[in-house]
Amino acid sequence: SYVFLAGELVYKLKKPLDLGFLDFTTLEKRRHYCQQEVRLNRRLCDETYLGVVPVTLVGGQARVEAEGEAIDYAVKMRRLPEEGMLSRLLERDAVTPGQMALVARRLAEFHASSERNAEIDRYGGLETALVNWRENFEQTEPHIGRTVHRDQFDDIRAFIDGVAQVDADLFDLRVREGRARDCHGDLRSDAVCFTNGGVCIFDCIEFNERFRYSDVAADIAFLAMDLEHRGHQGLSDELLSRYLSATLDSTLPLVLPFYKCYRAYVRAKVDGFQLGQPEVDAAQQARAAESARRHYALAHDYATHTPPRALIITAGVTGSGKSFLANALAARLGAAVFSSDVVRKRLVGIEPAERRLEPFESGIYRPEVTARTYRELRDDARPWLDRDKPVILDASYLQRAQRRAALRLAMETEARFLALECEAEEAVVWERLSERRGEERVVSDGRWEIYQAQQERREPVDELPVGAHLAIDTTRPLREQVDAAVRHFQPET
Template sequence: MAPNGDTPDSRKLERDLARPEAYPLPRPGAVEVRETHISWAFLTEGDVYKVKKPIDLGFLDFSTLEKRRRACEAEVVLNERLAASVYLGVVPVHRSSDGHHHLYPDGEVVDWAVHMLRLPDECRADSLLARGQLSSVHIARLAQHIADFHARCTTSEAIAEAGSICAVTQNVRENFTSTAPAIRRFVLGDEAREIERWQLSFLARNAPRFEARQRGGFVRDGHGDLRLDHVYFDPFVSTSPAIPGQGITILDCIEFSERLRAGDVCSDIAFLSMDLIAHGRVDLAEALLAHYARASNDYDLYALVDFYESYRAYVRGKVAMLRAQASTDPRVVEDAEQAARRHFLLALAGARPALLPPVVVAVGGVIASGKSTIADALAERLGAPVVDADRTRKAMMGVASTDRLDVPAFEGPYDPRVTAEVYAELARCAGVVVRSGRSVVLDASFRTREQRAVLRTLAESLHVPLFFVECRAPAGVCRQRLERRALERGVSDGRLAIFDDFIARAESVEPGEFNEREHIAVDTTRPVETTMRALSERVRFWPRGLVA
């Protein structure tokens, strides 16, 4: 058997299923064939039929009819998690007495196909990106959608092993072994050795982090192949931030290997952030990570995400290399070789320095002073995650971020001792982010000198600049905002009933807490853009137009 599945029978199957006559009535007007290194997809006007190549690549084995049938069935079941309405079932491929392959019921069953609805190419994330239409709203909704998916994904002792330091190291070494004979066609020998050295040394240095993630339940039976060309947005709801999970479909999870599908959720989301980087959009990649970390309350992913992006880039380089080796079409070979080199070089960039030196920006103020609005706007311009006290507190309490903790002021979850623990966790999460080379935005009231002192200790321990943005608004404006907030479902527990108590116990910023450059007071009754322009004179933002 040819390693690329290129046998007389398989090529005949490909030619036969490219004919409209091979399909049941009403027959399609045309059939488009798209080939990957492991399958053929036959696209009609409204349907897709995907046939797996009869190959054994070691990490997958489709070498027999029975193995291909089982793989097709697994693909349908597993993809129901993120694309239930798209995967319609498994259908037999028949061969009639005249030797032609077809999908209507006549003749010997010689193969199997996954039957899917065809989604519009123009709604695919990579297509939107190519047209300049993939927005920050798309990215925020996608991050929330994936975070919700990961929260539902199963885990077990066996699944958790897939994220162990031993398993990850095995996967990395297998990558290097399988690419060793040919990788110097794509990168220099020194470059190949540097990728291997960096990835293996990272694993050795950070083994306790991988073990902690494994113990903490972050290793799950996820998707395994999160790429832009697997993500589709419904055009009728894709621009609405109010429906975070609706209108997003994600196809083609790995079905042939639980070992490769399961892993740290950081590895899953890093595949997608890496793909955005590979498409020249570092800004959207960082936004994806920031929104995902906040939605999942998983800021510890920042300690590992650069490694996983490098690992995922290397995997994509390997896949492109296999595609180049398998094809006889010069155009396919050229495109695959370029993709292989691009991804191998991206893997080399895993230890790249940050585009902007990291800073800690804390946004504080009284209830309803506009902190979260300013924090979110700053985070977007810094390419940074927001770590906020409201979500952190509720995660520590074991409740959903939008659940109300309706208690009297400074009692229960808001007792000063609990609040001190919340601020300690804010600082810990911020430290993880900054040590990855990224800036961080903290969103909390910082109403006491003791709470603000945490910021000074944090910044000095990290050796990074500190900025305290103090949000101010007249009390009457704050009360109006709280009246409106009472009608909405949100994260904050701030409400009118506790506003006066909060004001009474807020401690103003004293001289000496911050220097003149660090302390920035803003009037949140002014337009946000006006405030951002003023802040840009003190805090260095991501340069406009810089994407890669």
Template sequence: MTEATFPVLIQQMLQPGFYPHAVTEPIELIQTHVSYVLLTGDYAYKLKKPVNFGFLDFSTLEKRQHFCQEELRLNQRGAGELYLEVLPITLVGEQYQLEGTAEAVEYVLKMRQFPQESLLSTLFDQGKLDETCLDELGRVVAQYHAEAQTNDYISSFGEVLKVRAAFDENYQQTENYIGGPQTQEQFTETKQYTDKFFAERSELFASRIHNNYIRECHGDLHLRNIALWHDKILLFDCIEFNEPFRFVDVMYDVAFTVMDLEARQRKDLGNAFLNAYIEQTGDWEGLQVLPLYLSRQAYVRAKVTSFLLGDPSVPATVKEEATKTASEYYKQAWEYTKPKVGELILMSGLSGSGKSTTARHLARQQGAIHLRSDAVRKHLGGIPLWEKGGDDLYTPEMTEKTYTRLLELGIILAKQGFSVILDAKYDKQHLRQEAITQATKYEIPLQIIQCTAPLEVLKERLNNRTGDIADATADLLASQIKQAEPFTEKEQAYVKILDTTQSQEAQLNNS
């Protein structure tokens, strides 16, 4: 589309004189099927197109004003620095004016412009997105969800019939692509999985509603809608135009980010984000719905990409690439539904022996859920993870309660096909025996990794420990050594000894 074919308003907005501030020339225009975005240098201006797609209706001026205001309001939560104000556009003669005094003929959202290099998608492409950033993203999204609104109306969108409606619509809209980017086997098996999930897991959906996990979420939390700007992670461009797309389970948002990273062949980064998020929120039970939403998000990407294939204005080369991309997403959606064999890995060892470091390494390698007793204990005690616990958090009763909860979660998740690492001292025979008994009962493979290091190394590590939720200090080592109970002959069959002063890789590969 040439400049002359744009609406007159857009033609005028491409001229520097339209704005009451200096601009960077030439003004750049980005457009989607629902909006125009004009990049002027310091500021970006976003207009909504007068379109109605059913799930999105911007067909009247009143609706466009309303959804501009909603976009401003909702994005204050994750990117208040970027979203500035909604301004009227007036028409005097043949000249449009920004924030004029006449009656408004259009509305525009004014935003602070930021460099595209700040997008997490761009940082990923440049190889600059690392585990540290994904850890921080997990904590940022956790806080975002903690502050997100919920009420009875929002929670009602977590009911099975309402959740299922979007899935059924996806299948109806993609039947025509079977034999193209989608296969009959994948279509049938993916649909069978979700049908079965909705039929058999009604209590799980009810518990998500009861525990207030249906919230006003972001709704579109992939890497192109997340930025790292001025050393701060910003979550922007959330869904403002459709309630069912944002009144969702928090795991819906989490699944979008994990799916996006896994589609980019970086499951390790997806694992770092996921473990950081659930450790912060304590929503480990929510992982039971994660595979459903992972499949859903990949399927939606496949569907939207497939729509390009029926557009006569799309060139053949673009359609060829779209077919390949859609095919990959359909396959990814299907793979999330395949049965998986869960396992339990018990970490064991003194404080400072390298249990958490080893567990983190294993989690990235195996895509495992890393359950730290420090986090479980503090969630049970109702104190922030980064706050040091008092004596009441470390009573024998609280320790017993922590290990009970740790194993309960481990069994729940392993039965669902997750690999789960229970990261605790496991220095008592009865604690280890209970884990072995439960794993045996449910036929869950189990391994115990005993981390060791010389006493002086343990002391040095604990004295130098910073930026961690663990409270243990070097002065506790003497009592830990005295109280630790040796492995029984029965337990020895499960144990792998790991010297954490040596290469983990070689030792773990020999396990």
């Protein structure tokens, strides 16, 4: 697009291009896609998109919103504050975990409410993703030796071929679970702006449904990849942990490497396209080439750093930070993650966010229900372990017998095993549990009296083999927690 800044307003005109994946060559097509841009972006940034206005000739000069026959159309927007743009804040290292939590909640709400139908399901599965990948490889083969090395190209293609051969049923499962939605499609940090205490997510793809209809994992993976590309792994950890907490999407981490690789590859491809455009000057072309090389390298990292089969459990009292760490680690490793809170409520037939503030070891927290819950967790984990996938079980694991049962499962499936004992000072736990009381849609029913009872009943983690236990101080920054777990779990890295 051509973008014109006019004080507090912005006007966007679409270039009359046909790039194969988009066609803006006629006036009517440009008008249609302007209307689509406004309609679709109002889902996440309602007050910013004001409408579609005509461009007319007045005295031989082009004017917007003037009388006369339209020669083109423009999207009219309110101008967003530059100082609130996520990309600008990242440059200054000025983004807070709270802001990432805000983005995660907004995206979780958006994905839960966005459209789903049979056509979206068809586009949101693996088959369409593979069509996109074939197109990527065809379009970028001429870039080999310029912005991508031959071994990078071949390794990435081998990774995609492997996913197609082994994991088709995983992608089918996600479609059946309703994870294919009408998404944003271009969720970069440049498309996120913090304003008026909220967040505006704008500039979604309007020109090609194939790029917008996708697994929700493809959307969140784009922003996570962009954060990691810009050197902000910790913010990516925060974003993904919060998103998983809000969505309870246990298999999303399994497909994150695939979609992060895809998003990095597409960014590299788009940067590479600039190298052939005559209107792009030499300095811009040099920057585009460097960006393409870095994105290809990142895509290669995602394709080649696959974790081994492993079973990881958390251990700790309520409020000790288990779920926050479990979700972040699952996203980093590409591991399925199952929560005892979710499984327990599934077993008794209630919604995960339904509160049951019952006394310790009563109601749905009776010992027999807890025993069933831990058996069900192991049953949920086994099929993925049998498929060489890492799994994280997010539960208290306060008793030696519970931990030994998990260790037996790891031994039966020949998986590596690690227990992460989550620790925090009592004052921190009090603060966390107090904050939780005021939050909506919280899965955990943990409270101060439960914490005190668990402290009395917990058994020391002293029965596990050497190297199978790691204590984590969850008052440290999340990235440090995840880094410590990854180093212990994969010491060779």
